[in-house]
Amino acid sequence: MDNKDKPHFKIGDTVVILKYGTVGKISNIRNLDGQYYYEINDNGDLFKDKGLVLLSDFKGEILAKEQIDIEYKFFFGDLVQVKGYLDELFKVVGFRTEIWRYKEDAWEDIIYELTRVTDGEWLEADENELILVAESDIAESYLKKYGFIYPIKKTKKPLLLPSPKDQFNHKIDSLLDMYNDYKTMYIMFSDSYYIDMMDSIKIQLSDLLKKSNNKLRKHS
The missing domain is CATH 2.30.30.30 (SH3 type barrels.)
Known part of the structure; x- marks a missing residue:
């Protein structure tokens, strides 16, 4: 090469x-x-x-970089309850931080990705919606000892958790909304930064579509 x-x-x-x-x-x-x-x-x-x-x-001037310290309350493998679903147990399988910066405001949102213990259904929740039940190192022993408290109820309606298709559509819609927002900002301010962000979103959209097409081929 x-x-x-x-x-x-x-x-x-x-x-x-x-x-x-x-x-x-x-x-x-x-x-x-x-x-x-x-x-x-x-x-x-x-x-x-x-x-x-x-x-x-580099020969130019280095600008100060913002240092963001994020403290996570929950980690991989932790058992949690979710407000609104207190008769169910979930396991933390992932988390991410969404950083928001505006001219006169700034904040960070921590989003946790969860799977329901009884059947593996997927759910996302904000940090303030979660209640710790057992940390990861004792999660399995907790389930063996107290799991009977959270049985699978066959007659109970399943939670209205988003399907993989709904998750995919939500991600696509969110990226398209972001793209349109950056396009509007570029029209207003003519800053090439917004062009770069639009290009980045197009790449992410392309990646999502490729992954979706690959899954369809596997199942066809």
Whole structure:
């Protein structure tokens, strides 16, 4: 493979994002249609190599970078109850932080991904909706000892949890809403930052559609 076919940077490189003058580490590299894109600090945004430079090669001014410290109350494998479903037990299988920044306001939302213990149904919930029942290290022994309190009731209606199709549609709709918001901001302010964000969303949409098509092929 020629050098021109290889990524200009590698995972772990410390780089400067030229547009913002901020520093971060490359956490992921994607090759889409022959073009390499780089994710910085696992934040989901993708940058082309022309928008980055190694910190050791940077000659400009570095801007201060915001330090965000997130404290998680729940972790993988924890058993929890969800407000509104207090007769059910769920296990934490994932979590993410959504960071919101506006001119006069800022906040972070912590979202937990859960599966219902009795049948594996999936649910998302905010941190303030969860009640800890047992930490991961004692979760299995807790279920063996007290699981009879939460039996599978065959006559009970299943929870109205989102199906995989609904989850997929929700993600698509959310990305399209974000795309339209950035498009509006670009029309208003003509800042190329919004173009980059629109490009990033198009890549995420493309990835989702590819994954969906692959699943359809497997089941066909």
